[in-house]
Amino acid sequence: MNKEEYFIKQFTSNKIIGDDGAFIDGFVYSMDAFFENVHFKKEWMSLSQIAYKSMIVNISDAIVMNAKPKFALLSVAIPKSYTNQDLKELSKGFKKAAKEFGIKIIGGDTISNAKLDISVTIISTTSNPIYRKGMKKGELLCYTGTLGLCKRDLERLFKNKEISKKSKFIKPILNADFFYEVAPFITTSMDISDGLFFELERLSKANKLGFEFFHDIDEEIGTSGEEYEILFSFDEKNLDKIKKIALKHKVKLNIFAKAVKGKYKTDCKNHHF
Amino acid sequence: MNKEEYFIKQFTSNKIIGDDGAFIDGFVYSMDAFFENVHFKKEWMSLSQIAYKSMIVNISDAIVMNAKPKFALLSVAIPKSYTNQDLKELSKGFKKAAKEFGIKIIGGDTISNAKLDISVTIISTTSNPIYRKGMKKGELLCYTGTLGLCKRDLERLFKNKEISKKSKFIKPILNADFFYEVAPFITTSMDISDGLFFELERLSKANKLGFEFFHDIDEEIGTSGEEYEILFSFDEKNLDKIKKIALKHKVKLNIFAKAVKGKYKTDCKNHHF
Missing domain, CATH: 3.90.650.10 (PurM-like C-terminal domain)
Known part of the structure; x- marks a missing residue:
């Protein structure tokens, strides 16, 4: 068992955990991290592309559960060296993905950090969630x-x-x-x-x-x-x-x-x- | 204007941003980061205390909007050096705060990182949200x-x-x-x-x-x-x-x-x- 699995196992008395998102009363809640030097290196992509992808990987969780993303919360840790132009670029990527999928960015947190680390929470709605569980023999x-x-x-x-x-x-x-x-x-x-x-x-x-x-x-x-x-x-x-x-x-x-x-x-x- | 304000300003065509949490249709959504060397140094607190405080600072946002916290999503970036015992300690703090306030931890993301960086999303409910705005002269x-x-x-x-x-x-x-x-x-x-x-x-x-x-x-x-x-x-x-x-x-x-x-x-x- 790797460490991620071990950590998650500490919470699995809870039956909701285990899918791309958690379905509760018509809502799907999902949250994914997108961290510098873990998921990307800053040389690889523009700030706008980084912000865009951080949203897309989260929106993906909603889609595969057959849920329509509605709202996003952003936790964005930003290096001190970033200029206002950098921040504008970053926000452009978030807003582009939000616009494309009809999502409203409703809040979050912005802090100063050694590197660019993003966590995104997406709140979606569905009347027919699709889970990982439920497959039958022969499918x-x-x-x-x-x-x-x-x-x-x-x-x-x-x-x-x-x-x-x-x-x-x-x-x-x-x-x-x-x-x-x-x-x-x-x-x-x-x-x-x-x-x-x-x-x-x-x-x-x-x-x-x-x-x-x-x-x-x-x-x-x-x-x-x-x-x-x-x-x-x-x-x-x-x-x-x-x-x-x-x-x-x-x-x-x-x-x-x-x-x-x-x-x-x-x-x-x-x-x- | 500091950088945090500048970044947030990029999203303020959106009237929902500006309170401790975002109120939408009976729900309050809030998200706060709790990062190593930004909000705490690991020498200062046990892992359980760190996890507990990361929850409490988020639950606080819900309370001051007169909302009852119901669900939490955790994005936890964990150093490779952490042992299973460390992960257990960490989960203990999250669960302690969750239990104290009747919150269900419903999901999130766990990744490997250079330091312990936590973001928490809290989903709360209220029929009477209290905002920062609405103060009258003489109050x-x-x-x-x-x-x-x-x-x-x-x-x-x-x-x-x-x-x-x-x-x-x-x-x-x-x-x-x-x-x-x-x-x-x-x-x-x-x-x-x-x-x-x-x-x-x-x-x-x-x-x-x-x-x-x-x-x-x-x-x-x-x-x-x-x-x-x-x-x-x-x-x-x-x-x-x-x-x-x-x-x-x-x-x-x-x-x-x-x-x-x-x-x-x-x-x-x-x-x-």
Whole structure:
């Protein structure tokens, strides 16, 4: 068990913990940290891009629970050296993401710190939350889009190489409209933030089921984190409906496994400390 | 204008920002950071005390808006060096505060970081929020308890001197029951986190009023931060009711000024960056 898991375990008398967000009475509450030298290096992105991504990774949690983000709170720790122009850039990124998803920034906290450390809380609403738990034997497993590029781009950044301005690592793409439409036809879902293999481990644990893979998945694909693509499961009878909705929204589907009796564990190393 | 104010100003097309928490449809949402080497040094307090105080300073925001805290989200950045015993200690402090105020910890994020940096979001409910704005000319200004000890204790800590185990700097005392009972009889309120003089400046700005002081207030008292006593204003006609409630809850009242036409500004230096 890694330290994150150990710490979270101290609170798990509480059944609400375990999904991308906590669903209570029609609301979903989610909170994610986005820290300098943990999630990004400042050389990699502009301040506006950093603020934007810090919002997007949080909005992603709401979307994969089929919730519409409404409000955001920001805790922003800012280096003393930042100029007013820097602060303006930073706020631009927050406001851009907020505008894109119809979110109101309602408060938070701003402090002085050695580095730029952001935590975002998103308050969302839903009448039909989708959890990680609830998968049945025989269901199909699917992820959206293309995986692997974020790992490759991250490796390039670590080697001080250029990456495409359109890299998903800089600007994740959330398939919100696709997901809201497909939600009634799926059973479980979560976003791919730590890599497909690690998310599958979580899904296996939550549902006490294993997976029968239809083909091998490369480590380059399965361990690529920060993709913010969606991993979900569904009953085969909904396959055609889901395909049709994906086509409409131009979302690529990768149906790669079936839920079976057993347990899934990856041999690949987890990024976590 | 300091940097914190400049950054917040980027978002103030939004009328909700400006109070200890944001009130929306019966809920109050508040979020505060509690960072190592910004709000505390780890030599000063046990991990359990740090976690406890990080919750209390957030719960304080809910109370002074007359809201009952219900749920908490925690963003906790933890040094790699921490042992499982350390993590247990840390979780103990969070759970202690949660239990004391009937709060459920519903989620958040845990990451690895160079130092212990905590952000807490509290979700509260109220049918009668009290804001910073709404003070009328002639109202009386009051703060609870005794101010000055936190500044003194903080100075001792900086000189590596011992402080009392019961210091409010380590364990702030929130007068929740007093405040909920007195709330119907007061007009504006906020907690004293940065020092009385600085809170008065904010109150003056929010209400476009100044203050006529009944007596001089020492700098040692007016600039003592992290007190988490309550600053509030009320119509003189409610004085007896308020005094009676304070007596019942053994809360000391300091009625020190009257709201008048004008503007209040302190000459003292603000702690903020």
